[in-house]
Amino acid sequence: xxxxxxxxxxxxxxxxxxxxxAEREQLxxxxxxxxxxxxxxxxxxxxxxxxxxxxxxVAGFFVxxxxxxxxxxxxxxxxxxxxxxxxxxxxxxxxx
Numbered sequence: 038x039x040x041x042x043x044x045x046x047x048x049x050x051x052x053x054x055x056x057x058x059a060e061r062e063q064l065x066x067x068x069x070x071x072x073x074x075x076x077x078x079x080x081x082x083x084x085x086x087x088x089x090x091x092x093x094x095v096a097g098f099f100v101x102x103x104x105x106x107x108x109x110x111x112x113x114x115x116x117x118x119x120x121x122x123x124x125x126x127x128x129x130x131x132x133x
Contacts, residue, residue, distance in 0.1 A: 047055075082089070098104065122129040
């Protein structure tokens with residue numbers, strides 16, 4: 038008779054340990070990939086920072102009503118007559 042080594046099935050505790058270790062390795066790999074991706078995004082943002090800053094400045098100007106205020110100021114000045122006197126913010130204007 039030949040004696041063969043019989044392999045017994047792994048215990049549930051051993052199997053669970055193997056599964057946890059495999060999950061840890063997968064998680065570590067995913068974290069490394071995310072770190073590399075974030076580093077690439079930071080470099081891309083640094084290259085495009087002037088464009089983003091200009092866009093933010095323009096957007097802030099419009100949100101604050103700068104375009105409308107500028108146009109009202111320019112249109113009002115073209116309709117006004119000549120200024121005769123000024124006291125603080127008050128003006129005496131001749132509108133012929």
